[in-house]
Amino acid sequence: MADIAHVDGPTDEDGPVDDNHDNGHGDEHGGHGDHESTGTDNRKLGMWVFLSSEFMFFGALISNYLLFKGRDFTGFDRITLIYPIELYDIPFTSISSFVLLMSSLTMVLAHDALASGDQNRTRVWLAATGMLGMVFVGGQFFEFSEFIHEGMTISSNPAASAFYMLTGFHGAHVFIGILMLLSLWGISRRQGGLTEDQGLNLELVGLYWHFVDIIWIVIFTIVYLIP
Amino acid sequence: MATTTDARPVARTIFRRPAGHTGFWSWITTTDHKKIGIMYGYTAFVFFILGGLEALVLRIQLAVPENTFLSAAEYNAMFTMHGTTMIFLFVMPVSAAFFNYLLPLMIGARDVAFPRMNAVSFWIFFFGGVFLYTSFIFGTTGPPEGGFAAEVSRLGTAPNGGWFGYAPNSGAQFSTGTVLDYWSLGLQILGLASLISSVNFIVTVFNMRAKGMSLLRMPVFVWMTTVVAFLLLFSIPIIAVALFMITFDRQFGTLFFDAAAGGDPVLWQHLFWLFGHPEVYILILPAMGIVSEVLPTFSRKPLFGYPAVVFAGAAIGFMGFGVWAHHMFSSGVTPITQAAFGLSTMAIAIPTGIKIFNWLGTMWGGRITLNTPMLFSIGFVAMFVIGGLSGVTHAVVPADWQQTDTYYIVAHFHYVLFGGAIFGLFSGLYYWFPLLTGRMYNETLGKIHFWILMLGFNMTFAPMHWLGLNGMVRRTWVYANEAELAQWNMVVTVGAFIIAVGVAVFMANWMYSKRNGPKAGMDPWDARTLEWTIPGPTPNYNFGVNPVVTSLDDFWHKKYSEDSEGRPVRRPEADTLLAELEETGLNPPAPIHLPAPSYYPFMVGVAIPIMGYGVIYKDQAFGIPLALVGMLILVGSFAGWGVEPLELDEDHEEGDHA
Numbered sequence: 028m029a030d031i032a033h034v035d036g037p038t039d040e041d042g043p044v045d046d047n048h049d050n051g052h053g054d055e056h057g058g059h060g061d062h063e064s065t066g067t068d069n070r071k072l073g074m075w076v077f078l079s080s081e082f083m084f085f086g087a088l089i090s091n092y093l094l095f096k097g098r099d100f101t102g103f104d105r106i107t108l109i110y111p112i113e114l115y116d117i118p119f120t121s122i123s124s125f126v127l128l129m130s131s132l133t134m135v136l137a138h139d140a141l142a143s144g145d146q147n148r149t150r151v152w153l154a155a156t157g158m159l160g161m162v163f164v165g166g167q168f169f170e171f172s173e174f175i176h177e178g179m180t181i182s183s184n185p186a187a188s189a190f191y192m193l194t195g196f197h198g199a200h201v202f203i204g205i206l207m208l209l210s211l212w213g214i215s216r217r218q219g220g221l222t223e224d225q226g227l228n229l230e231l232v233g234l235y236w237h238f239v240d241i242i243w244i245v246i247f248t249i250v251y252l253i254p
Numbered sequence: 255m256a257t258t259t260d261a262r263p264v265a266r267t268i269f270r271r272p273a274g275h276t277g278f279w280s281w282i283t284t285t286d287h288k289k290i291g292i293m294y295g296y297t298a299f300v301f302f303i304l305g306g307l308e309a310l311v312l313r314i315q316l317a318v319p320e321n322t323f324l325s326a327a328e329y330n331a332m333f334t335m336h337g338t339t340m341i342f343l344f345v346m347p348v349s350a351a352f353f354n355y356l357l358p359l360m361i362g363a364r365d366v367a368f369p370r371m372n373a374v375s376f377w378i379f380f381f382g383g384v385f386l387y388t389s390f391i392f393g394t395t396g397p398p399e400g401g402f403a404a405e406v407s408r409l410g411t412a413p414n415g416g417w418f419g420y421a422p423n424s425g426a427q428f429s430t431g432t433v434l435d436y437w438s439l440g441l442q443i444l445g446l447a448s449l450i451s452s453v454n455f456i457v458t459v460f461n462m463r464a465k466g467m468s469l470l471r472m473p474v475f476v477w478m479t480t481v482v483a484f485l486l487l488f489s490i491p492i493i494a495v496a497l498f499m500i501t502f503d504r505q506f507g508t509l510f511f512d513a514a515a516g517g518d519p520v521l522w523q524h525l526f527w528l529f530g531h532p533e534v535y536i537l538i539l540p541a542m543g544i545v546s547e548v549l550p551t552f553s554r555k556p557l558f559g560y561p562a563v564v565f566a567g568a569a570i571g572f573m574g575f576g577v578w579a580h581h582m583f584s585s586g587v588t589p590i591t592q593a594a595f596g597l598s599t600m601a602i603a604i605p606t607g608i609k610i611f612n613w614l615g616t617m618w619g620g621r622i623t624l625n626t627p628m629l630f631s632i633g634f635v636a637m638f639v640i641g642g643l644s645g646v647t648h649a650v651v652p653a654d655w656q657q658t659d660t661y662y663i664v665a666h667f668h669y670v671l672f673g674g675a676i677f678g679l680f681s682g683l684y685y686w687f688p689l690l691t692g693r694m695y696n697e698t699l700g701k702i703h704f705w706i707l708m709l710g711f712n713m714t715f716a717p718m719h720w721l722g723l724n725g726m727v728r729r730t731w732v733y734a735n736e737a738e739l740a741q742w743n744m745v746v747t748v749g750a751f752i753i754a755v756g757v758a759v760f761m762a763n764w765m766y767s768k769r770n771g772p773k774a775g776m777d778p779w780d781a782r783t784l785e786w787t788i789p790g791p792t793p794n795y796n797f798g799v800n801p802v803v804t805s806l807d808d809f810w811h812k813k814y815s816e817d818s819e820g821r822p823v824r825r826p827e828a829d830t831l832l833a834e835l836e837e838t839g840l841n842p843p844a845p846i847h848l849p850a851p852s853y854y855p856f857m858v859g860v861a862i863p864i865m866g867y868g869v870i871y872k873d874q875a876f877g878i879p880l881a882l883v884g885m886l887i888l889v890g891s892f893a894g895w896g897v898e899p900l901e902l903d904e905d906h907e908e909g910d911h912a
Contacts, residue, residue: 063462064461064462064463064467065460069367069368069462070368072456072460073367073368073453073457076456077453079487080452080453080487080488080490080491081491083487083489083491083492084491084492084494084495087491087495088495091495091499091510091521091525094521095518100515100516103515103516105512105514105515106509106515106516181502181506181507181508182507182509184509184516185508185509185510185512185516188502188508188510192498192499192508196498210896
């Protein structure tokens with residue numbers, strides 16, 4: 028990707044000249060020449076492998092929620108009879124889901140902008156993606172505080188516990204995604220653009236971001252839409 | 255690779271970059287897969303000794319009926335820590351030691367795919383283990399709500415809910431002290447280490463193979479490593495969720511496992527064993543891989559049915575996710591579930607049986623050398639068959655109802671995990687000793703070790719079969735005099751001490767031979783895999799020249815051809831080849847780039863347990879600040895890591911004079 032802007036500057040340790048050395052390719056020190064056996068960069072393959080593990084993580088959380096979702100807790104000790112399903116504000120959550128979906132679009136646009144070498148546009152779309160993510164997390168924060176206000180806490184009953192656990196861990200994933208997006212944005216701002224190597228990082232963050240979105244589609248359907 | 259440019263400004267980092275290759279700091283900051291492997295090995299061995307001491311304490315208590323050596327509370331802590339240590343802090347990390355050291359060598363690579371992530375895995379494991387053990391010092395055991403408090407010595411202030419930590423016993427209601435927090439957070443930390451290393455190994459296997467090393471030319475050990483990595487990848491997230499749930503139950507008031515509040519304690523068992531059963535294959539498959547390397551070498555025959563062994567290993571991995579409820583036949587799961595899981599459990603014996611027959615087929619008609627690694631491998635096959643057969647009896651549901659929670663189960667899993675996994679691991683330690691140290695171990699001591707261990711092992715665990723069938727219950731600190739179990743229990747205890755003697759012989763041999771053993775020279779076993787094309791001790795760049803592979807057991811075929819009856823005939827050029835390999839191995843013709851050392855993996859490892867303490871003591875004044883400090887170190891380390899290039903410019907000349 029020679030068309031990605033070469034960043035200059037006297038202290039630029041990540042500049043293009045260095046690309047052969049600092050990009051974490053095993054091959055660079057493995058000295059195998061230029062091939063990975065699969066043709067996919069180590070870090071990209073690593074991200075895919077990691078995400079497959081994340082599917083199991085959310086799979087377990089979702090199963091946990093499904094197990095408790097339909098249960099009637101009447102007659103049990105130490106619980107409050109208030110169920111997540113009674114409190115959902117579907118229009119509100121639909122809008123925040125839409126916001127999160129749109130952030131996948133802006134992520135793709137950021138990637139596309141970098142591929143065509145437009146560093147400014149890349150930064151704009153990176154920031155937009157991060158903003159949309161923040162809107163989503165803000166919406167979740169608002170939703171949680173509403174629910175708590177109406178009396179459903181993490182200790183109300185196992186269904187409520189499972190709801191907060193599942194959506195909370197998803198929110199934490201979005202939050203980590205935002206941190207990664209903002210770091211990329213900050214690096215790009217500081218050095219005037221992303222190098223080819225950092226461009227791969229952008230792709231990795233993109234993979235992660237889309238994954239978090241896909242998981243949300245599943246959660247939104249299973250938790251909010253299906254009665 | 256050519257050195258690229260002239261002088262450039264040195265990379266800007268927070269600390270001055272560590273650069274040495276020897277001394278204390280070189281170990282703390284290393285990113286070399288071999289050094290990391292060695293650290294895994296030694297750390298795991300220290301935990302092995304701790305776990306072994308715990309076992310001896312248990313056996314002293316059980317040597318005579320109605321003994322008062324330990325209290326019930328202390329006994330609970332001892333058996334919990336024995337199991338947790340042996341599984342998470344010994345067998346898994348010592349397998350990780352083999353993966354780390356050997357995987358890149360066997361596929362012809364200079365390092366793993368992510369050298370710094372590899373160091374992170376180790377340090378998270380190391381401090382996770384330390385964190386778990388600090389429970390002995392800081393932990394508290396509380397009475398169950400409404401129960402009475404008993405006096406507990408420091409021997410008893412360790413996690414005490416069993417390695418399986420069954421809810422609701424491990425929940426906030428019945429374990430009010432902090433020891434179960436140490437357990438749940440400690441396991442979470444150890445799981446994180448395993449998860450990171452599994453990603454690393456998978457990418458290494460798929461991306462870093464030498465030219466010509468197609469998947470079906472990889473040594474079986476590499477295949478088993480791959481299967482284990484996938485098992486970890488898919489099972490660790492499940493235990494992570496379960497451990498988060500129990501942690502939240504204990505710390506933040508969720509009600510997942512609280513039956514009185516409508517929670518579901520059996521859910522814990524499902525989640526735990528959905529991880530726990532793949533886990534037992536995580537423990538045994540590395541040993542199976544080792545045995546599959548040792549048996550062909552010392553039978554001087556290729557592995558019988560290589561593709562069958564590989565596919566059987568993969569099949570075990572897949573099926574391992576479908577048998578978990580056989581740990582729960584007495585938990586009230588439905589009859590249909592019991593029948594289905596009984597059948598799937600029997601079915602998993604098929605791929606296991608395939609492997610056994612392939613190993614026998616490998617030895618059949620071979621020219622067998624009965625040295626120490628070979629003895630341990632044959633011991634593995636024999637003992638594993640016994641353990642496997644008693645395992646199949648658990649698949650028969652009515653029989654399992656009788657066996658469950660008795661010493662019969664204890665006998666079974668020690669036959670597969672000690673007679674199996676640990677025998678296999680010892681075999682590997684002897685087999686690769688020359689590669690690791692460049693020297694030979696003492697063969698006589700090795701054989702003495704084997705026979706003492708064999709005797710002690712069978713004295714310890716064989717009588718447990720009939721003790722269990724005669725009604726001796728697991729996890730109970732005393733048994734009555736009238737139960738007539740005393741005689742065999744004494745035999746078991748004596749056996750346990752004989753095992754300890756065997757391990758002492760091993761340690762003596764190791765420490766002595768490491769310094770004083772005779773030089774091993776190139777390819778001491780006349781072996782078949784790539785790691786033996788390297789002169790021992792392995793140079794830090796591994797291969798002087800990157801290997802190219804043209805077939806399975808490539809190295810062997812370069813040394814041997816076959817006569818008309820299929821017997822190996824040494825090629826005339828074999829000795830020249832070895833001399834050449836030694837020469838290029840010691841003096842690489844071109845400079846070689848290596849990943850530079852880094853402080854950050856170590857700091858990540860330090861940060862995570864600090865956060866763990868913060869969570870445990872969140873209600874005290876120092877809890878939250880502690881968690882924040884941990885988080886700060888973590889974020890700072892990642893930031894420093896992010897701006898730190900993988901290689902040092904000064905490192906270019908690495909290969910020239912090493």
